Amino acid sequence: MSRTELIDVIDTLRQEETPQETEALRRVDAERKRLTERRRFWRVLRGTVSTLIVVAAIAVLLATLLLPVLQVSGDSMNPTLQDRDVILLVKTDDWKTGDLCGFYWQNKLLLKRIIGGPGDVISIDTKGVVSVNGEVLDEPYVDELALGECDIEFPYQVPESRYFVMGDHRVTSIDSRSTVIGCVEKSQIVGKVFLRVWPLSGFSLIH
Missing domain, CATH: 1.10.287 (Helix Hairpins)
Known part of the structure; x- marks a missing residue:
């Protein structure tokens, strides 16, 4: 009706x-x-x-x-990031030493810290002290310095359009110190890590 x-x-x-x-x-x-x-x-x-x-x-x-969302897997970025942390990345073309980035490598998304950019000269001594263009890098985010998994010779000049990256957990991280991964092409980089959203107790900006 x-x-x-x-x-x-x-x-x-x-x-x-x-x-x-x-x-x-x-x-x-x-x-x-x-x-x-x-x-x-x-x-x-x-x-x-x-x-x-x-x-x-x-x-x-x-x-x-x-804003790509990513869950951390492994301990290569300890103590900055922990296994199973959930983080947000932001797209950017502005990269500098110390930035955390996510990049694709063999269909996997890895997290590392940018140490040097195109043309920079990287040196790492036997104790794990890192120098960029002759200046020792201040790395408060690293708990224990180590040469780690390394099969390249220093000083090492970063190729054009590539970035030299390392994990904060220098003992276990496999990164640009090894030819297995090498320097990361700019086109491989997904974004810059800027925020941890999980666990809630660890909600914070990432530097």
Whole structure:
């Protein structure tokens, strides 16, 4: 029964009201309210679903183009990042020594710290002290210096359009010190690590 038909019925019943007719009128009025509420419910539901779809699409777009999300695997970035931490990366073309980056290597996404850029000359002594262009690098993020897994000769000049990267856990990290990984091409880099979102107790900006 349409809303117009319900109104016509109500007007007719109101002309001659008996107790039975009053009850019938009450039921008709209740039915009208029920239909109105149901239409309102579906309007709200459609609006909510549409909003959720838009929000989800924006979230996917941000995660793909601007803010990739990554879960840390392994201990090569200890103590800065721990195994199973969840972090956000931001897309950028502005890279400098000390930045944490995520990059693709053999279909895997690795996390390392940029030590030097194109043309920089890197040296690492037997104790693990790193120098860039003749200046010792201040590395407060490293707990224990070590030469680590290294099969290249120093001083080493970083090739054009590449970056020399190392993990903060120098003893275990396999990085640009090894020809297995080598220097990272700029096109391999996904983004800069800037925020840890999980666990909540460790929620913080990453430097």
